[in-house]
Amino acid sequence: MRIFAIGDVHLSFREKVNPAAWDKVEVHKPMDIFGLEWKEHYRKIYENWLNTVKTDDIVLMPGDVSWALKLAEARFDLEFLGLLPGRIICVSGNHDYWWQSLTQVRAALPDNMAVIQNDHVLVGDIAICGSRGWWCPGAKCFTNDDMKIYRRELIRMDNSLSSVDSGKVKDIMVLIHFMPTSESHEKNEFIEMFQKYGIDTVIYGHLHGEAARSRLPERAWGINFHLVSADFLDFAPLMIRELETKNLAKKM
Numbered sequence: 264m265r266i267f268a269i270g271d272v273h274l275s276f277r278e279k280v281n282p283a284a285w286d287k288v289e290v291h292k293p294m295d296i297f298g299l300e301w302k303e304h305y306r307k308i309y310e311n312w313l314n315t316v317k318t319d320d321i322v323l324m325p326g327d328v329s330w331a332l333k334l335a336e337a338r339f340d341l342e343f344l345g346l347l348p349g350r351i352i353c354v355s356g357n358h359d360y361w362w363q364s365l366t367q368v369r370a371a372l373p374d375n376m377a378v379i380q381n382d383h384v385l386v387g388d389i390a391i392c393g394s395r396g397w398w399c400p401g402a403k404c405f406t407n408d409d410m411k412i413y414r415r416e417l418i419r420m421d422n423s424l425s426s427v428d429s430g431k432v433k434d435i436m437v438l439i440h441f442m443p444t445s446e447s448h449e450k451n452e453f454i455e456m457f458q459k460y461g462i463d464t465v466i467y468g469h470l471h472g473e474a475a476r477s478r479l480p481e482r483a484w485g486i487n488f489h490l491v492s493a494d495f496l497d498f499a500p501l502m503i504r505e506l507e508t509k510n511l512a513k514k515m
Contacts, residue, residue: 264507266386267316267349267500268323268491270440270468271356272308274340275330282309282346292330298472304498305343311499312347320349321386322500325468325491326356326395326440334371337361345373352377352384354393356440356469379438381422387506390427393438394419396467399453401445417452424460436464436503442490443467446477454484464503468492 275291285306294301316322328344331337344351353376355362362368365380377384383392397413398405405413420439427435443453443465457465466489470478475495479488491501 264319264321264387264505265317265502266321266323266389266436266504266506268325268466268489268503269308269312269493269496269498269500270325270466271327271471271492271494272305272324273327273330273358273493274305274343276305276339276343279339280305280343280346298494300494300497304493307498308493309343309347311497312349315500315502316347316349318348322347322349322351323391323436323438323466323491323503324351324353325393325438325466326354327358327468328353328356329361330358331361334361334363334367338371341371341373341376344376347375350375350377350386352379352386352391352438354379354438354440355395357395357397379423381419382426383423383435385432388431388433389506390432390435391438392420392423392427392435394423396420396439396441396443396453398441399443399445399451401447401449401451403446405445417456420453421456424456424462429460434464435460435462437462437466439465439467441467441469442477442479444479448479448483450484454486457486458484462486464489466491466503470495 277289329337329340379393383390397416464487478490
């Protein structure tokens with residue numbers, strides 16, 4: 264079993280996807296308005312995923328799954344992910360407006376997909392925790408209005424991490440949509456929390472194009488950080504770790 268990650272896939276299908284007829288695919292929000300590298304990005308993700316991920320692998324997704332505003336509108340995006348091999352585990356991103364009622368979201372997910380919100384998912388003896396996160400104090404766009412959301416996301420992350428029985432797991436990995444620091448990478452309460460819980464690996468997204476230059480170093484404060492925005496990875500899942508266990512992810 265291997266653990267992969269890819270985030271910010273930004274799907275917006277108008278109807279059920281047939282991988283044998285990519286020329287028939289229609290989307291609500293063509294992503295190539297953000298750059299030619301995004302042209303038919305969903306096809307790149309599908310083909311790279313099939314060439315990389317096997318049935319017993321795990322794929323971690325740190326948010327921005329769908330542009331849908333309502334859960335019903337995300338139907339075809341979720342069905343598309345259901346076509347892919349492996350077990351998908353994700354947290355929400357700032358554009359996942361369709362993610363409202365957790366009960367309804369979980370009922371709508373394909374069989375190969377699980378979501379985290381104030382809890383965790385077990386992958387063998389590894390716990391996957393996370394939250395959306397938010398802009399951090401010191402960020403260029405941070406305002407007084409952001410502090411309340413930042414504080415709420417700290418609580419959600421702590422809820423997720425504290426839900427793990429540390430005596431029963433070997434390691435804890437964190438998924439967070441936003442980079443968990445400002446652009447200048449000051450240590451903050453997210454980093455202190457990760458250190459408190461002994462987190463070794465943090466996987467995040469949100470940064471695209473030129474913004475990816477402000478990404479965290481691959482290792483800081485004793486933590487390994489992985490930026491996995493789809494365009495930063497050329498739309499191919501990144502392998503994070505290979506495990507000996509063959510157990511599929513299960514909900515705690």
